[in-house]
C-alpha cells in the first residue's frame with residue numbers, strides 16, 4: 001500500500017501530538033496544521049514532520065494551506081479535524097456572547113472550512129479518502145457551565161453525518177471520535193491525581209478512568225483505516241462509559 005498523507009489540524013496541541021505519533025507509527029506521512037508560530041514549528045521539528053500554519057477560521061488561509069500540503073506532500077488521503085477551542089466556558093446567565101462566538105467560529109465554522117476544502121481536493125484528485133472529526137461526548141451529555149463548547153460539538157456530530165451522507169457518493173468516509181475528558185499533560189496539570197475536580201469527573205465515569213490520548217488516537221487511526229471501510233457517519237465515544245451513566 002502506498003504511503004498516505006494525513007493532515008492533522010490542531011496538530012501542535014495536547015491530543016494532536018498523539019494523533020501524529022499514532023499515524024506515523026503505522027507508516028503514514030503526517031502534516032501538522034495549527035496556528036502559525038513557534039509551538040507548531042517546534043512540535044513539527046520534534047516529530048520530524050511537515051507543518052503548515054493556518055487559522056482554520058480563515059477560508060483563504062485554509063484554501064492556501066490545502067494547496068500547499070498537496071503540492072509539497074502529495075494528495076491528502078486523511079483529514080483529522082482536531083483543532084478546537086475548549087476553554088471558553090460560562091453558564092447560561094453569564095457567558096459573554098463574544099466567547100460563544102469564538103467557540104462557534106473555530107469549532108463549527110473552522111471544522112467545516114477544513115472539511116469543505118479537503119473534500120473538494122479529494123474529489124478533484126479522485127481520492128477515496130477519510131475524514132475524522134474530534135468531537136466530544138459533551139455534544140450529547142450536558143455539564144453545567146460547558147454548554148457553549150458542548151453545543152459546538154453537537155454541531156460537529158451533525159456535520160459528520162451531513163458530510164458522510166453527501167461525500168459517500170465520492171467514496172469519502174466521514175466519522176468522528178467523541179472523547180470524554182482526556183488525560184492530556186495539560187489536564188494532568190490542571191487536575192492532578194486525587195484532586196477534587198478529577199475525583200468529580202471520575203465519579204461520572206463507569207470505568208473510573210479518563211481517556212488516555214493514545215486511546216483517542218487509536219480510535220481515529222481505526223476510523224481512517226481500511227478496516228473501517230464500511231463505517232461512515234458515526235461519532236464513536238471514547239469515554240469509559242460516561243454516556244451510559
Ligand SMILES: NC(=O)c1ccc[n+]([C@@H]2O[C@H](COP(=O)([O-])OP(=O)(O)OC[C@H]3O[C@@H](n4cnc5c(N)ncnc54)[C@H](O)[C@@H]3O)[C@@H](O)[C@H]2O)c1
Nearest residue numbers: 010012013014015034035055056082083084136179181182
Ligand atoms: N482534552 C480533552 O479533554 C478533550 C475532550 C474531548 C474532546 N476534545 C477535543 O480534542 C481536540 C484537541 O483538544 P486538546 O485537548 O488537544 O486541546 P489543545 O488546546 O491542546 O489543542 C487544540 C489545538 O487547536 C489549535 N487551534 C485553536 N484554534 C485554532 C485555529 N483557529 N486554527 C488552527 N488551529 C487552532 C490550538 O493552537 C491547539 O494547538 C479539540 O477539538 C477538543 O475539543 C478534547
